[in-house]
Amino acid sequence: xxxxxxxxxxxxxxxxxxxxxxxxxxxxxxxxxxxxxxxxxxxxxxxxxxxxxxxxxxxxxxxxxxxxxxxxxxxxxxxxxxxxxxxxxxxxxxxxxxxxxxxxxxxxxxxxxxxxxxxxxxxxxxxxxxxxxxxxxxxxxxxxxxxxxxxxxxxxxxxxxxxxxxxxxxxxxxxxxxxxxxxxxxxxxxxxxxxxxxxxxxxxxxxxxxxxxxxxxxxxxxxxxxxx
Amino acid sequence: xxxxxxxxxxxxxxxxxxxxxxxxxxxxxxxxxxxxxxxxxxxxxxxxxxxxxxxxxxxxxxxxxxxxxxxxxxxxxxxxxxxxxxxxxxxxxxxxxxxxxxxxxxxxxxxxxxxxxxxxxxxxxxxxxxxxxxxxxxxxxxxxxxxxxxxxxxxxxxxxxxxxxxxxxxxxxxxxxxxxxxxxxxxxxxxxxxxxxxxxxxxxxxxxxxxxxxxxxxxxxxxxxxxxxxxxxxxxxxxxxxxxxxxxxxxxxxxxxxxxxxxxxxxxxxxxxxxxxxxxxxxxxxxxxxxxxxx
Numbered sequence: 001x002x003x004x005x006x007x008x009x010x011x012x013x014x015x016x017x018x019x020x021x022x023x024x025x026x027x028x029x030x031x032x033x034x035x036x037x038x039x040x041x042x043x044x045x046x047x048x049x050x051x052x053x054x055x056x057x058x059x060x061x062x063x064x065x066x067x068x069x070x071x072x073x074x075x076x077x078x079x080x081x082x083x084x085x086x087x088x089x090x091x092x093x094x095x096x097x098x099x100x101x102x103x104x105x106x107x108x109x110x111x112x113x114x115x116x117x118x119x120x121x122x123x124x125x126x127x128x129x130x131x132x133x134x135x136x137x138x139x140x141x142x143x144x145x146x147x148x149x150x151x152x153x154x155x156x157x158x159x160x161x162x163x164x165x166x167x168x169x170x171x172x173x174x175x176x177x178x179x180x181x182x183x184x185x186x187x188x189x190x191x192x193x194x195x196x197x198x199x200x201x202x203x204x205x206x207x208x209x210x211x212x213x214x215x216x217x218x219x220x221x222x223x224x225x226x227x228x
Numbered sequence: 229x230x231x232x233x234x235x236x237x238x239x240x241x242x243x244x245x246x247x248x249x250x251x252x253x254x255x256x257x258x259x260x261x262x263x264x265x266x267x268x269x270x271x272x273x274x275x276x277x278x279x280x281x282x283x284x285x286x287x288x289x290x291x292x293x294x295x296x297x298x299x300x301x302x303x304x305x306x307x308x309x310x311x312x313x314x315x316x317x318x319x320x321x322x323x324x325x326x327x328x329x330x331x332x333x334x335x336x337x338x339x340x341x342x343x344x345x346x347x348x349x350x351x352x353x354x355x356x357x358x359x360x361x362x363x364x365x366x367x368x369x370x371x372x373x374x375x376x377x378x379x380x381x382x383x384x385x386x387x388x389x390x391x392x393x394x395x396x397x398x399x400x401x402x403x404x405x406x407x408x409x410x411x412x413x414x415x416x417x418x419x420x421x422x423x424x425x426x427x428x429x430x431x432x433x434x435x436x437x438x439x440x441x442x443x444x445x446x447x448x449x450x451x452x453x454x455x456x457x458x459x460x461x462x463x464x465x466x467x468x469x470x471x472x473x474x475x476x477x478x479x480x481x482x483x484x485x486x487x488x489x490x491x492x493x494x495x496x497x498x499x500x501x502x503x504x505x506x507x508x509x510x511x512x513x514x515x516x517x518x519x520x521x522x523x
Contacts, residue, residue: 049436072440072441075435075438075439075440075441076438077438078435078436078437078438079437079438081438083436083437089429089432089433089436091429091430091433102433102434102437103437105232105233105236106434106437106438106439106443107437107438107439108230108232108233108443109232110230110232111232111235114232150437154437154438
């Protein structure tokens with residue numbers, strides 16, 4: 001699903017964000033990306049959606065060489081991805097329903113199908129009755145669930161989450177994590193950057209640890225491994 | 229492009245126009261003003277051009293006979309004039325006809341006529357039409373040599389002055405048109421920049437969920453086009469009204485002034501201006517979007 005070969009990213013200022021990263025993530029895997037702040041986790045995630053470009057090396061998403069895509073092909077790469085952010089990134093002037101529907105309208109889905117699918121996904125994340133609420137009327141956990149619904153509404157191959165529970169309390173984090181587990185069970189591959197030690201230790205999934213731009217650990221059924 | 233998508237574009241466009249209604253109105257007014265100035269100027273240039281052409285085609289030489297010239301002399305002169313190279317038409321105008329023409333032209337200034345009393349100061353004359361304006365310079369001295377001819381007059385100087393004026397107006401006009409077009413482009417691109425800026429979060433989320441650049445662009449392009457179109461339409465209607473009013477004024481005082489008739493001239497001009505306004509609107513928003521789409 002995701003392959004990185006000798007991937008390196010050096011920012012314009014000379015900062016080496018990632019160095020010689022080699023990763024192979026198979027379809028259906030659930031992977032935690034851990035490491036101290038500034039270690040390169042966000043860079044790792046931005047490279048997958050080609051928000052930034054590699055300095056050297058290769059990235060393949062579902063067999064597609066991401067670096068070889070033309071600018072006008074990038075939207076089609078992103079349609080294969082569902083991205084969840086720490087700060088939710090919802091549109092505050094639209095209801096939960098509209099926020100999720102937005103992701104389908106953008107890829108020109110017929111409105112009838114949009115209605116059916118959005119309802120289905122909102123039910124999946126447990127917000128079946130909150131569709132008419134605006135983000136401002138929802139708790140952080142609920143907003144993050146809307147964001148997850150938006151990320152999975154187009155059935156992405158790969159769901160990428162950058163600190164999705166970073167702003168949430170442990171209990172809400174657990175609920176969010178359960179939703180991700182459910183999505184994973186339904187077949188999506190998940191890559192999640194996180195600082196949430198409790199969650200990583202509890203889930204016992206594959207853990208990739210990054211420090212100073214290098215992979216220092218890659219374990220199946222791993223643990224967080226850092227002292228808080 | 230599916231129906232849902234088209235509907236989505238339209239909804240987004242009008243939502244955005246409404247959300248930034250004050251700014252939109254300001255832009256539309258500025259566009260209208262720029263295009264109106266542009267239109268007024270074009271109207272002027274085209275009319276002066278028309279006037280010059282009219283006068284050029286009118287180039288005729290008037291040959292005034294001495295009052296003492298006999299009927300035989302007149303006939304001889306007429307024959308000689310007719311065989312001169314380049315002369316197309318020779319028309320004799322009697323003293324009485326000349327007076328009648330003059331009366332017709334003065335119409336309201338009856339007092340001037342009264343001052344003449346019974347006397348007819350107009351000499352017998354010939355009006356000659358030539359094929360080209362350049363011909364006049366050659367034939368006039370020859371005509372003045374003929375027996376019984378007092379003088380030969382022509383409007384060449386006036387025509388030359390008017391042509392000079394058209395040249396200046398044309399050069400100045402192109403400069404002015406370019407400047408006004410750039411100004412209008414700026415205004416629209418600035419307004420769109422503001423609306424895109426206000427919606428940059430939305431634009432970046434659109435990029436994350438895989439919207440193509442054209443999908444993001446369309447509502448903004450439509451917005452720019454609508455602003456350009458409405459602004460230009462306001463300008464075109466005003467221009468039409470102004471031209472009609474001016475035309476009425478001019479005909480009331482300068483009856484013989486050759487103005488371009490408002491139809492179809494104004495129709496073409498207004499259609500052109502509206503098209504230009506719409507294109508500038510689209511171009512303006514295109515320019516301001518380029519930067520924001522780079523996510």
